[in-house]
Amino acid sequence: MIDENNRWLLSFYRTSEIGGALFFGQLARTTRAAGMQQALTRHFADEAQHACYWTDCLASLGAEPMRLGESYQDRYLKAAGLPANFMEVLAVTHAFERRVMGQYARHLQLEDVQPEIRQTLERIVTDERRHLLWVRHALREMERDYGADTVKQARDRFEAADELVYRQLVTEHRDRMEDLFARGREGGAS
Ligand SMILES: [Fe+2]
Numbered sequence: 001m002i003d004e005n006n007r008w009l010l011s012f013y014r015t016s017e018i019g020g021a022l023f024f025g026q027l028a029r030t031t032r033a034a035g036m037q038q039a040l041t042r043h044f045a046d047e048a049q050h051a052c053y054w055t056d057c058l059a060s061l062g063a064e065p066m067r068l069g070e071s072y073q074d075r076y077l078k079a080a081g082l083p084a085n086f087m088e089v090l091a092v093t094h095a096f097e098r099r100v101m102g103q104y105a106r107h108l109q110l111e112d113v114q115p116e117i118r119q120t121l122e123r124i125v126t127d128e129r130r131h132l133l134w135v136r137h138a139l140r141e142m143e144r145d146y147g148a149d150t151v152k153q154a155r156d157r158f159e160a161a162d163e164l165v166y167r168q169l170v171t172e173h174r175d176r177m178e179d180l181f182a183r184g185r186e187g188g189a190s
């Protein structure tokens, strides 16, 4: 069993992973970036798998996923504008992966996370760590073509958009988030 706030959070994770899978699926299909096809396709497959894990996790807890509106990525691209080139795609991805990793790590730190949820988080975090590494490495490579300053500016721009979208999200869902994370700190998350 699972309460409505946890159901919302896992559904939110699921929707974000679907957003990520669609984003990378599109990129994997269209990219001409040399040497990136393998990493992008792997990334696409991982995010699709993560959406599947959350859907299975919800099912194992007897819950259907909630249908939520825009994913995190949709909001994000609205806030920061569409990436203009492949380097900017990587900069968006880096900001997004950092946020996802931070959120999952924070969730894992709560006491009393249900075993199904903990296992799913642990499984996904291993992949997210790898995602962050390859994107960080690829961005460093891009400095050769674009210059370190341009890469830094793109990273700063997307990180600012990420911060904005995250703040909006926390404000919009204050009741659910505070309930989940405050209860967790007291060791009572269910
Ligand atoms: Fe993911």
Ligand SMILES: [Fe+2]
Pocket (backbone or CB within 6 Å): 020, 047, 097, 100, 127, 128, 131
């Ligand atoms: Fe990821």
